Amino acid sequence: TRDVRINPSILAADFVNMQAELARIATADFVHVDVMDNHFVPNLTFGPQMVERIQATSPVPLDVHLMITDADRNAPTYAELGAASVTFHLEAAVDPIALARRLRSIGARAGVAVKPATPIEPLFDHLEEFDQILVMTVEPGFGGQGFMADQMPKLQRLSAEARRRGSQVWLQVDGGIGESTISQAADAGADTFVAGSAVFGAGDPGAAIAALRATAAS
Numbered sequence: 001t002r003d004v005r006i007n008p009s010i011l012a013a014d015f016v017n018m019q020a021e022l023a024r025i026a027t028a029d030f031v032h033v034d035v036m037d038n039h040f041v042p043n044l045t046f047g048p049q050m051v052e053r054i055q056a057t058s059p060v061p062l063d064v065h066l067m068i069t070d071a072d073r074n075a076p077t078y079a080e081l082g083a084a085s086v087t088f089h090l091e092a093a094v095d096p097i098a099l100a101r102r103l104r105s106i107g108a109r110a111g112v113a114v115k116p117a118t119p120i121e122p123l124f125d126h127l128e129e130f131d132q133i134l135v136m137t138v139e140p141g142f143g144g145q146g147f148m149a150d151q152m153p154k155l156q157r158l159s160a161e162a163r164r165r166g167s168q169v170w171l172q173v174d175g176g177i178g179e180s181t182i183s184q185a186a187d188a189g190a191d192t193f194v195a196g197s198a199v200f201g202a203g204d205p206g207a208a209i210a211a212l213r214a215t216a217a218s
């Protein structure tokens, strides 16, 4: 069996009952926190003040996914407030390597994300600079979209390259992950799975997490 992580996305949670929603996913590995600025993506969620309260309330560590412009300036704030990992978009950073180093120096895992149209190959010479790489399997911005199976070859190339280099980097997928799609992503090399609607839309989120974990690991 494979070592996998299931990170429910609170984008699919009830925002005015956040404390109770966080308690429903206490068996997750991380809680995935989607920060959107209505500029990098056409949707808006929340910023550091809310994330700080989630950090203080969550039973599991925070996996922050920043869908915001000017990542170089804004991302360190989320590491400083104690997020376990901070993932910025490659498309939104001027100096991704310097930013990853800064995030690590603050004590967070450094993550970089790529949108579906963004090639992965430019990262191949820099895998050691990152703790996790997020291959988006939807256009970022909204939950509940369909899984883009056409991103699997990109994930396979990344996974092969990471193996070739003996890299320990975690490979994450985000968007449309559920019981019917998680195996495709796992087979293509993903080990860290974000799921919003598949977890929070379930009657028993703990059971949904366990089922996704079992399917991905098998």
Ligand code: DX5
Residues within 6 Å of the ligand: 009, 010, 011, 012, 032, 034, 065, 138, 139, 140, 141, 142, 143, 144, 145, 174, 175, 176, 177, 194, 195, 196, 197, 198
């Ligand atoms: C989309 C976000 C995702 C989203 C996934 O831009 O990055 O984390 O919440 O939602 P589902 O799992 O419903 O596709």
Ligand code: ZN
Residues within 6 Å of the ligand: 009, 032, 033, 034, 065, 174, 194
């Ligand atoms: Zn996300």
